[in-house]
Amino acid sequence: xxxxxxxxxxxxxxxxxxxxxxxxxxxxxxxxxxxxxxxxxxxxxxxxxxxxxxxxxxxxxxxxxxxxxxxxxxxxxxxxxxxxxxxxxxxxxxxxxxxxxxxxxxxxxxxxxxxxxxxxxxxxxxxxxxxxxxxxxxxxxxxxxxxxxxxxxxxxxxxxxxxxxxxxxxxxxxxxxxxxxxxxxxxxxxxxxxxxxxxxxxxx
Numbered sequence: 001x002x003x004x005x006x007x008x009x010x011x012x013x014x015x016x017x018x019x020x021x022x023x024x025x026x027x028x029x030x031x032x033x034x035x036x037x038x039x040x041x042x043x044x045x046x047x048x049x050x051x052x053x054x055x056x057x058x059x060x061x062x063x064x065x066x067x068x069x070x071x072x073x074x075x076x077x078x079x080x081x082x083x084x085x086x087x088x089x090x091x092x093x094x095x096x097x098x099x100x101x102x103x104x105x106x107x108x109x110x111x112x113x114x115x116x117x118x119x120x121x122x123x124x125x126x127x128x129x130x131x132x133x134x135x136x137x138x139x140x141x142x143x144x145x146x147x148x149x150x151x152x153x154x155x156x157x158x159x160x161x162x163x164x165x166x167x168x169x170x171x172x173x174x175x176x177x178x179x180x181x182x183x184x185x186x187x188x189x190x191x192x193x194x195x196x197x198x199x200x201x202x203x204x
Contacts, residue, residue, distance in 0.1 A: 003027060003052055010057040010190035015064075018088055025087045025114050026056050032113060033078055036106050042078040053191040059084035061187045062137070062164060062198050068092055072133035074126050074151065075099075075141050079107040081164065082137070086119045093118050095133065099125045126150055137162040144172045144199060148180055155203065163199040172199075179204055 004027060011018050030051050036042055045054050059081035073082030076096040086094045096119060098104050104123040111119045132154050140163040169184045176182055182201035189196050
């Protein structure tokens with residue numbers, strides 16, 4: 001099965017509707033990632049087939065739970081999930097934030113080559129970020145409590161935090177500080193026999 005077939009089948013399994021052009025852009029993004037990864041070590045995942053599953057489909061699995069509003073991707077790395085979500089939602093504004101210069105250079109190049117006018121790339125730390133987004137998403141890089149401590153200054157009563165996690169989060173949710181409330185959604189990623197969870201948190 002070709003990479004395009006794997007992607008198309010996965011999108012169908014997720015119940016999503018992406019045009020042929022959108023699917024082509026996702027595969028072009030992956031090609032760029034493979035090419036840059038040889039020199040810049042942007043991701044530990046090397047095989048293109050694994051990238052389809054662990055980057056593209058893993059990111060698309062959260063799409064039904066992402067509100068159609070301005071979104072900040074904190075610690076975007078090589079543009080995951082921000083670039084992928086921006087391809088799937090061309091009318092939605094995404095800001096991709098990362099403190100790693102080589103990764104933001106790659107993301108800017110991907111933005112240009114894919115023609116993603118709905119993407120802004122910011123090189124910096126979340127502690128220095130001053131805009132208040134309606135929605136924050138990230139592939140969880142710390143415990144929920146630590147993430148919320150970092151992001152609290154840019155979260156209003158209406159801001160949603162979407163944390164993509166690889167394991168069960170019930171214990172973390174049970175120990176959230178009282179000012180936060182959250183719930184978890186179990187996700188199934190086509191071709192991946194590993195647990196995935198999206199935790200949605202906002203102010204109580």
